[in-house]
Amino acid sequence: MRAMVYRGPYKVRVEEKDVPAVEHPNDAIVRVTLAAICGSDLHLYHGLMPDTRVGHTFGHEFIGVVEQVGSSVQNLQVGDRVMVPFNISCGSCWFCARELYSNCHNVNPNATAVGGIYGYSHTTGGYDGGQAQYVRVPFADVGPVRIPDWMHDEDAVLLTDAAATGYFGAQLGEIAEGDTVVVLGAGPVGLIAAQSSWLMGAGRVIVVDHLQERLEKARTMAHAETLDYDEHDDVVVELKRQTDFLGADVVIEAAGAEADGNLLQQVTGTKLKLQGGSPVALNWAIDGARKGGTVSVVGAYGPIPNAVKFGDALNKGLTLRMNQTPVKRQWPRMFEHVRNGHLTPRAMVTHRFPLEHIAEAYHVFSAKLDGCIKPLVLPDAA
């Protein structure tokens, strides 16, 4: 089969690989029909995630058709069209039993601090991902769900991570009616977080980024106010000014470990790798929130420490909430929101690349060329 393969930082290509085999009785093999590149894949692509091995196939956002099932699989049949949460989870450990599907203890021998994720290095379990023609899906009775007939494939693929994470980010914010919500990052995650904040009763939503097409999307798709951080010498002061010097009731950090806006932090964190990525957005979140407010972090950070302004968080009495998204827990309610048009994941798709052009796809998304917001990958369109 054809599969995306990592060759080292900033280098990927397509290679011929063996079709994955059933390795456990509850495995399924899924033929991928549509995949996507996530902002999180960029952290791998830039070499920021420890134990990313050459030869690894990325991709944790994918949908497809069940091609083969192991002997104990009961809920899926060959031929089913399925969407697969990015988390691999057993359904039976202490954490899964409490619906913390992103924190499963039975699927990742390499680390206890993070669960299993498709195509996301050996630090999350060493599973090849879905930017390929076929993928091994462990615990087929737990993760995958048949795609409802009414659902568009492009909505389905975004629900496997980006959209679910935006919605989860808003949930973690514990938004109360009338709250002012600031969203840092107008990528796919931030845009859905902004849309979701309204559903949870926000009175104002302000989205911060510096890419014009994305800010435009935040205004049109998410009905939000926007703030271009390139236009302000100090974003935190601007946020204070705009919130009557209170700060935001809730800040959702949807930028992650490669946040920009401070050249020194960006270069030491992501280029020279002297710290575990850049803490710029996290620190803006802490300093931009009002005292007693909530900071919800869905932007991804790796295991290496960062220069985070923890003292400010303490002195302000902030509530910090964060996790990898337990995707499947979000779905029933999100399906309703997508069906009645309250959430519009596929409105963010700007690019569709054949798998064979994977190197260009990564470069365009990484450098944010050509107004790219969300790139999809088509495994069969050679």
Add this chain to the structure above:
Amino acid sequence: MTDPEIPSAYVRDKRPPRETREQLRARIPGWGADLDPADRPSHPRLHYAPGTTGAHWDFPERQPERQPRERSIEHAFVTPVFGTAQPLRGVSGAIRRLAYRRFSEGRLAHWLLLIVGDRVDAWSSHLRSFATLHPDNPVTETGVRAEFTHGGLRSRRGRSDARHHVLDPVIVAGPWVAGAAVTYTGVRRLVRALRH
């Protein structure tokens, strides 16, 4: 109501919202649909629901371990299911194995060793690829072609991050250039030595 000139943060009143519920509902599709915390799937935070996950086992059957699988020493054992994508091998494998065997996830050394393993892996893989029919090609594999097909210059106009984008080619190509320079001087010295 206190003096409207004084910002909210300095007075006790909560200012009236800018828009009413009705205005928000009229402007934003679905506004308030999830206002009731019961409608938010994250409530309650720890929701004990073991019967609903799809699992029909108490503890999963164990996936056969065909070769010794590295694991975090914070785990009691190799988890019943695990990925087999790229087993440890070579020098990078030895470095990574040491990181897993010796240091827990709580130790910075664990992660720094893994990063060293990653760089050794990348470099030895590049070198090894030159002995195959499919050598690494820094041009096609970085996708820089997209700079021409997807508006490299146009897309960056006025963007602050363009300042550090100039470092990307240095990070990617720098070691290649340095490698070529070392090889070139090495070969030259050798040629000179042979001539004398």
